[in-house]
Amino acid sequence: MTPAPQAAQPAAASPDVQYAAVVKQYCVTCHNDRTKTAELSLEKLDLSNVPDSDAHSREILEKVVRKLRRGAMPPVGVRRPDQATSTGLMTWLEGQLDRANASHPNPGQPLPHRLNRAEYRNAIRDLLALDIGDVASILPADDSAYGFDNIAEALGASSVLLERPRLLRRPGT
Numbered sequence: 623m624t625p626a627p628q629a630a631q632p633a634a635a636s637p638d639v640q641y642a643a644v645v646k647q648y649c650v651t652c653h654n655d656r657t658k659t660a661e662l663s664l665e666k667l668d669l670s671n672v673p674d675s676d677a678h679s680r681e682i683l684e685k686v687v688r689k690l691r692r693g694a695m696p697p698v699g700v701r702r703p704d705q706a707t708s709t710g711l712m713t714w715l716e717g718q719l720d721r722a723n724a725s726h727p728n729p730g731q732p733l734p735h736r737l738n739r740a741e742y743r744n745a746i747r748d749l750l751a752l753d754i755g756d757v758a759s760i761l762p763a764d765d766s767a768y769g770f771d772n773i774a775e776a777l778g779a780s781s782v783l784l785e786r787p788r789l790l791r792r793p794g795t
Contacts, residue, residue, distance in 0.1 A: 641711050642669040648696050648703050649686070672718035673725055680722050687715050735774040738764040 635643075645664060652659040655666070664686070667679060675683075689695040690712045696702045703711070737745060739757050746754050767776035 637714050638669045638671075641714055644703055644707055644711055645669065645686075648701065652696075652700075669718075672715070673722040675722065677726075677728075680719060683715055683719055687712055687719065690715075732774060734779045736761075736777050736779045738771050738777055740764075741772060 645667070649664050653662045653664040655663045662682070662685075664682070667682065668675060672680065672683065686695070690708060702708070739761050742761060743754060743757050746752055764771040765776040767773045771777075
């Protein structure tokens with residue numbers, strides 16, 4: 623006797639498909655290209671590959687996660703997903719954004735570079751043909767990093783240092 627063929631079980635939707643449907647059902651009704659509530663449209667947002675999406679899309683998704691985390695969206699009085707679905711969406715989005723940030727790191731802006739004491743003294747000498755001697759009273763100490771004293775991270779320019787030229791001027795000049 624041969625076994626009867628079993629009915630094919632429907633394959634579970636992948637998380638990106640599942641959560642794209644949640645976003646479409648609960649978010650895109652207000653945040654679409656036509657209404658653009660809060661000047662935000664999620665209509666064309668692609669959740670199929672968040673780690674490789676552009677920086678603007680990831681920035682939007684960061685905002686979405688913050689709003690969901692606070693419970694601000696969907697707003698009170700509007701149809702909302704159950705807590706498990708909402709938590710699942712937040713957790714999945716955070717994981718995808720973490721993967722995106724790991725694969726596309728943004729180290730931020732470089733620090734402004736100031737001249738160390740020797741560079742400052744040499745620049746004045748070369749530009750003005752003036753030997754000003756020791757500049758220890760003018761510039762803060764030169765910190766070093768990796769054995770060098772001319773690395774921007776070690777020679778930060780604090781706001782106090784940037785304000786100093788104004789403090790050194792004589793009144794009326």
